[in-house]
Amino acid sequence: MSESPTNRFNVLLDDEHAAKLHRLAERTYVNPGTIARSLLSRALDQADPSPEHVAALLDAMPGAHESALEGRTDIEAGRLTKLEDL
Numbered sequence: 001m002s003e004s005p006t007n008r009f010n011v012l013l014d015d016e017h018a019a020k021l022h023r024l025a026e027r028t029y030v031n032p033g034t035i036a037r038s039l040l041s042r043a044l045d046q047a048d049p050s051p052e053h054v055a056a057l058l059d060a061m062p063g064a065h066e067s068a069l070e071g072r073t074d075i076e077a078g079r080l081t082k083l084e085d086l
Contacts, residue, residue: 011036 025032
């Protein structure tokens with residue numbers, strides 16, 4: 001039996017959410033990374049991938065629109081690195 005590959009993601013939390021995650025981990029005597037994986041997996045299972053819901057999710061992210069505009073500006077100005085060049 002072959003093992004499936006592991007997908008690793010780094011997630012940055014603001015101070016408030018990081019503190020909440022650590023409190024949950026302390027109460028359950030579980031590593032914060034384990035709790036985070038469980039919470040993220042559950043959220044992804046419940047996420048509706050329809051375009052309307054994805055758009056609403058993106059609109060709810062602070063600074064997402066501005067970040068997308070900055071990315072477009074960087075592309076148009078040639079300030080990018082192609083994936084094959086990484």
